[in-house]
Amino acid sequence: MSNAPQKNIRNIVIVGGGSAGWMTAAALSSLVSPQAVQITLVESEQIGTIGVGEATIPDVINFNAMLGISETDFLRETNGTFKLGIEFINWGRLGESYFHPFGNHGVDMNGIDFHQFWLNYQRSNPSSTIEDFSLSAIAAHQNKFTIPDNNPRSVLSQIRYAYHFDATAYAKYLRRYAEKRGVNRVEGKVVEINQDANTGFISNIRLESDATVAGDMFFDCTGFRSLLLGQTLGVDFKDWAHWLPCDTAQTVACERTGELLPYTKSTAKTAGWQWRIPTQHRTGNGHIYSSSMMSDDDAIESLLGDLDGPALGTPRKIKFRTGHRSHFWEKNCIAVGLSGGFLEPLESTSLYLIQEGISKFISLFPSADMPASVRDEYNRQLTQKFEQVRDFIILHYKATERDDSPFWDYCRTMDVPDSLMHKMELFREAGRIFRYEDELFSRPSWVAVMLGQNIHPKSVDPIVHSLNSAEVARSLESMRSSMNKATSQMPTHEAMLRQYAWAAAPAGV
Numbered sequence: 273m274s275n276a277p278q279k280n281i282r283n284i285v286i287v288g289g290g291s292a293g294w295m296t297a298a299a300l301s302s303l304v305s306p307q308a309v310q311i312t313l314v315e316s317e318q319i320g321t322i323g324v325g326e327a328t329i330p331d332v333i334n335f336n337a338m339l340g341i342s343e344t345d346f347l348r349e350t351n352g353t354f355k356l357g358i359e360f361i362n363w364g365r366l367g368e369s370y371f372h373p374f375g376n377h378g379v380d381m382n383g384i385d386f387h388q389f390w391l392n393y394q395r396s397n398p399s400s401t402i403e404d405f406s407l408s409a410i411a412a413h414q415n416k417f418t419i420p421d422n423n424p425r426s427v428l429s430q431i432r433y434a435y436h437f438d439a440t441a442y443a444k445y446l447r448r449y450a451e452k453r454g455v456n457r458v459e460g461k462v463v464e465i466n467q468d469a470n471t472g473f474i475s476n477i478r479l480e481s482d483a484t485v486a487g488d489m490f491f492d493c494t495g496f497r498s499l500l501l502g503q504t505l506g507v508d509f510k511d512w513a514h515w516l517p518c519d520t521a522q523t524v525a526c527e528r529t530g531e532l533l534p535y536t537k538s539t540a541k542t543a544g545w546q547w548r549i550p551t552q553h554r555t556g557n558g559h560i561y562s563s564s565m566m567s568d569d570d571a572i573e574s575l576l577g578d579l580d581g582p583a584l585g586t587p588r589k590i591k592f593r594t595g596h597r598s599h600f601w602e603k604n605c606i607a608v609g610l611s612g613g614f615l616e617p618l619e620s621t622s623l624y625l626i627q628e629g630i631s632k633f634i635s636l637f638p639s640a641d642m643p644a645s646v647r648d649e650y651n652r653q654l655t656q657k658f659e660q661v662r663d664f665i666i667l668h669y670k671a672t673e674r675d676d677s678p679f680w681d682y683c684r685t686m687d688v689p690d691s692l693m694h695k696m697e698l699f700r701e702a703g704r705i706f707r708y709e710d711e712l713f714s715r716p717s718w719v720a721v722m723l724g725q726n727i728h729p730k731s732v733d734p735i736v737h738s739l740n741s742a743e744v745a746r747s748l749e750s751m752r753s754s755m756n757k758a759t760s761q762m763p764t765h766e767a768m769l770r771q772y773a774w775a776a777a778p779a780g781v
């Protein structure tokens with residue numbers, strides 16, 4: 273063992289003030305004192321942020337809880353709403369839809385997965401759908417919502433939820449949080465990045481004003497520019513466009529009309545798909561498409577033709593590349609957010625991947641010399657996270673029977689990663705799903721999308737026959753009836769929000 277004293281990180285510099293930058297600043301400032309580690313965030317109002325990213329998955333609740341943020345304050349400050357899952361329309365076949373809920377379907381029995389019992393039950397009850405056994409799906413279809421019950425014996429403990437919110441307001445909220453905890457914000461455009469001649473480590477950045485900011489550790493949160501990791505350190509980009517051919521988005525908000533839905537809608541279109549995200553004050557919309565298979569004008573026309581209310585402004589075009597940097601951490605620089613990689617928002621995973629980038633860094637917090645073993649482990653874990661999410665997203669495109677456009681012909685017939693092919697084959701055989709190494713999407717998510725997109729197992733797991741089928745059917749019917757009863761007593765989503773966290777009510781950050 274070496275006797276050399278360990279050199280600690282004393283100065284962290286975060287470049288970029290979008291969701292990634294401020295989430296990183298907030299999380300680090302909640303953990304380290306400014307006396308021990310000075311955190312500086314540099315951002316440029318002139319460049320601005322991407323300003324999209326309104327839908328999330330339940331893990332965001334853990335992030336806010338880690339910061340000690342009150343849920344009601346957060347929802348008021350960000351015009352937030354509750355999200356019980358996503359409705360997918362026209363994905364498997366035109367005219368069909370299904371719901372990917374947060375939370376489980378039914379209850380496992382004797383250690384056997386619930387969906388195996390349901391597959392068997394459905395043979396004699398062909399009109400039954402797996403959604404009949406998801407409390408989140410039942411509540412979503414009726415525009416109902418309630419906060420889950422902490423008592424695991426209550427059926428209401430089965431609700432799992434996330435949020436829709438205004439991402440720009442979230443970054444502002446986190447900025448106030450981080451500044452209160454000693455984060456130093458510097459306004460200015462970075463024009464030069466200087467590296468140590470011997471190590472190649474980034475030593476400081478120079479701003480347009482000529483001021484310099486030095487640090488031991490740099491977070492590249494500069495969005496798609498990837499100014500530090502990509503442009504300066506030259507870390508290359510692994511492109512996944514051959515599996516995920518969409519590369520452009522047109523986004524526009526519209527006036528909110530009708531009931532406030534507690535879920536995201538994703539509608540497959542001719543060469544991509546359109547999202548609909550309800551927040552308290554407006555509805556966010558975006559049309560994601562492959563620019564080689566649809567013109568911008570057609571994409572805009574299709575977007576505007578499918579809004580629920582009058583558009584608030586004109587559509588904004590965003591070009592993107594799907595994939596990730598071959599390393600997220602190189603020398604003394606980590607890319608968090610769009611600078612590290614991007615997967616289209618079909619399953620609302622970008623903010624989650626930011627969270628993962630931050631939490632893995634915290635769990636591997638290095639000494640100032642940035643040991644290679646620590647960096648390698650970080651890169652391994654983050655790459656695996658991206659690949660697992662990638663497979664789940666590709667599944668939606670691959671498992672289609674649509675043949676009404678060149679785009680869907682391409683997706684239906686394309687090769688997919690072996691890891692995904694293996695999952696699809698196992699499910700096709702006897703409905704089996706395995707969750708590998710801390711994978712984000714759990715069994716109910718895979719089951720919802722596979723069944724929703726018409727991958728029907730050839731047989732069920734023979735082990736289900738070890739239980740009496742009449743008794744199993746009675747248990748299923750009792751589960752369904754207690755879920756329906758619980759839903760009938762829930763308030764509507766809007767009533768719940770008005771009582772709990774409506775933005776018009778006074779907030780107190």
Ligand SMILES: Cc1cc2nc3c(=O)[nH]c(=O)nc-3n(C[C@H](O)[C@H](O)[C@H](O)COP(=O)(O)OP(=O)(O)OC[C@H]3O[C@@H](n4cnc5c(N)ncnc54)[C@H](O)[C@@H]3O)c2cc1C
Binds near residue numbers: 292
């Ligand atoms: C079409 C689309 C839809 C999306 N929808 C969702 C969604 O529903 N859910 C979800 O979780 N995510 C979604 N995302 C992803 C989400 O928007 C981003 O992951 C998130 O906002 C983080 O962005 P960022 O902070 O990495 O980058 P940005 O918001 O682009 O921030 C970059 C920052 O770097 C600064 N900067 C850049 N260059 C310089 C410079 N030279 N000097 C100083 N500062 C500089 C900018 O000023 C800015 O502050 C979506 C993304 C896209 C493209």
